[in-house]
Amino acid sequence: xxxxxxxxxxxxxxxxxxxxxxxxxxxxxxxxxxxxxxxxxxxxxxxxxxxxxxxxxxxxxxxxxxxxxxxxxxxxxxxxxxxxxxxxxxxxxxxxxxxxxxxxxxxxxxxxxxxxxxxxxxxxxxxxxxxxxxxxxxxxxxxxxxxxxxxxxxxxxxxxxxxxxxxxxxxxxxxxxxxxxxxxxxxxxxxxxxxx
Numbered sequence: 001x002x003x004x005x006x007x008x009x010x011x012x013x014x015x016x017x018x019x020x021x022x023x024x025x026x027x028x029x030x031x032x033x034x035x036x037x038x039x040x041x042x043x044x045x046x047x048x049x050x051x052x053x054x055x056x057x058x059x060x061x062x063x064x065x066x067x068x069x070x071x072x073x074x075x076x077x078x079x080x081x082x083x084x085x086x087x088x089x090x091x092x093x094x095x096x097x098x099x100x101x102x103x104x105x106x107x108x109x110x111x112x113x114x115x116x117x118x119x120x121x122x123x124x125x126x127x128x129x130x131x132x133x134x135x136x137x138x139x140x141x142x143x144x145x146x147x148x149x150x151x152x153x154x155x156x157x158x159x160x161x162x163x164x165x166x167x168x169x170x171x172x173x174x175x176x177x178x179x180x181x182x183x184x185x186x187x188x189x190x191x192x193x194x195x196x
Contacts, residue, residue: 002134003055004134029086031083049063049094052093057134058132058166059166060139060145069097070097073092074095075091075092081105098164099164102165108130109128129156132157144188151192
């Protein structure tokens, strides 16, 4: 089952605030930070904190229950690339600060969407995405996590691990106990490489 069962809903005040910036074709990435949208951002962050049970959509680690900086709102399809999806509820979630920083505006969709800058509708099928999508995908079908080690089970899992640098602890310190002592991890790694 996907991490997020129901996307956020906006009330009429929020929709009015968003409409104050024009139609989706008028959106630009910088408008997200507008003071006029502060209540919208707060609502989105609180909703997804609850819906995700304080779990980062990409690494599965805890996001902050209070600090906005430690629970950034993630635009799965980057708002810098596709600003028209900035307020699309299924394009939003919360992530940890590290995943937000590492992923940044890296590609999350299959190439045909990336090339279609004028695409009007947000994709509704999991196959449109290169990353594990918290509204559409079951995380454990794509990524095996053991402590601080992440192994891909699918190409989508592999891309998510890459763009968010999920094995950042191992990359930074060169080793961790999970890698040495976890037999299950070794078995999953062997299975992945034998099926690739």
